[in-house]
Amino acid sequence: MTERPEHRPEHYTEHDVQREVSELETKSATAARIFDLRRIIGGLFVVYGVIVTLTGITDSQAAIDKAEGVNINLWTGIGMLLLGIFFLAWLKLRPTVLPPEDDRTE
């Protein structure tokens, strides 16, 4: 391949992107400051799980008949509750690790 014919300051190259993005990465705050999503998923599904399970426990026969004789609220509720508990347990066992200071400093 030939040498670059002339210097083109207008031309945007990979080096420009690498430099710009690397610079922004050092200032980025997401890694250090974003909350842990597992807490939100866990919380929401525990709340939903409790609501739907309780609905299932108190469901009328009509509601059960509608769902082909399955107490679908109870089963879905339990499933959602378990999913919520799974996320909270995962969070408990493997807490959020903050990134090392050297590459994500302020």
Add this chain to the structure above:
Amino acid sequence: MQTPTYAPTSLAAELRLPTNWLDYTILAIYFVVVLGIGLAARRSVRTSLDFFLSGRSLPAWITGLAFISANLAATEILGMAANSAQYGAYTVHWYWIGAIPAMVFLGLVMMPFYYGSKVRSVPEFLLLRFDKAAHLLSSALFAFAAVLIAGVNLYALALVVEALLGWPQWVAIVVAGALVLGYITLGGLSSAIYNEVLQFFVILAALIPITVLGLKKVGGWDGLTDKLTARHGADFTTAWGGTGIGEANPLGANWLTIVLGLGFVLSFGYWTTNFAEVQRALSAKNLSAGQRTPLIAAFPKIFIVFLVMIPGLVAAALVPNIGSKQSGLEYNDAIPYLMQELLPNGVLGIAVTGLLAAFMAGMAANVSSFNTVFTNDIWAKYVVRGREDEYYVRFGRLITVIGVCASVGTAFLASSFSNIMSYLQTLFSFFNVPMFVVFIVGMFWKRASAKSGFWGLLAGTTAAMINYFVFYKKGVISIPSDQGANFVSAIAGFVAGAVVMIAVSLFTKPKPAEELQGLVYGTRSPGMSEPPAEGDDAWYRKPALLGWGAVVLAAACYIPFSF
């Protein structure tokens, strides 16, 4: 869009769901959480990289689930269930051959170039590999298409909400638009992605009960296939039955157009170059996580087909003439119909929430990729260059507001001109195809010149459109259905794009080798030499194993549907 282009049609009015206070409580809790995520993510936005790409710092499981969720919009869920009610088990092709190979290819082959070159968008990669013409053309078309698709999503949401809950269309459009606007403007891509992951689980909690109860109602899988075979013939519940070349089948496609058109061209075009998808992988925290993003997404994708196809098939079995005037039900009504028939209050609220969440996620994925491309690729490169980073964050927020308003406008327009909208959607669906040609030739052929990108894009798009709108619509060639015509047009666009790229490259100067480092197969960019992060060498995090595992699993899933 990879989803078959179903024009959003009105659902039957008698589909009004018997919702009560309990269901609305569940929906309200979700709305509060969605906005809460936006508010909480706000403090993590300091730079434009945080706003547009989550600071390239998210773990793979989050980006992976967001990747699948951005695709699992409600138009996809309702559309694929409709597809199944109309065409039967052929729907599996959109998943097993029409998604998995492309997702694995993205993860194993393309991500090193995307992530390693540190580009912030798909068009930016074209700028580095080709020239400004290709960059501007792809950025402008993408930005326009993203707003359009966001608007169509919003309009589809309004139709569904009107039918199911009885809200006037404008209320649904404004409420959903405001929610999406709120959380993306506040938290940027991070809150879009977090909400997508949440939506993934809610939609599963909605679809699993529908599928299980639906199957029970028709007497299990055997009862379902018996009923459908009696009505539609044995091919209806197989993947390949009747797809021999020259055989007639409702899909209007044969195995060759399915494999090449859907499995290769359309699916690779969508999954590997659609920025609304790729953006999720680019926001991962390192190259390994970026590679694993589409691979982690591939596993749920293999199985989600059951959750949309089975409700579609069940609806086809329960409502003998679904899709015709007598039944009063459209194909699109399959899932809402089962919700109404089978779900008691409580789970019904979850299902409504899941459906609304899926509409909003589909819209948000487009809005968050639109603001990134518009700010980084159009505004910061051609209009206002070289300003401080804070300016571009502010601009990104502003353009999010404008983008959402434009899609709200599009949604209102769509309600009066829905034919034009589906026409436009088809038009843009042809743009992914040449994008893929340009990428694949550009990545694997060093000689492809800077100018060839633009001409390849243009030629491929034009060829696909001519094939569809002239040859197919005017009846010059006979293809039995829109789907079949789509597949053939995609192949035509691919071939035309490739031929023009090669021809233009042969007559124009190649790009100097030093400008191609890390952009072409066989070269490396500086970013790729990073050592793997701690723990990434575990066997279950090996991209090759995950990728090939997904391919083998998808192939194995075909077995019970092939004989």
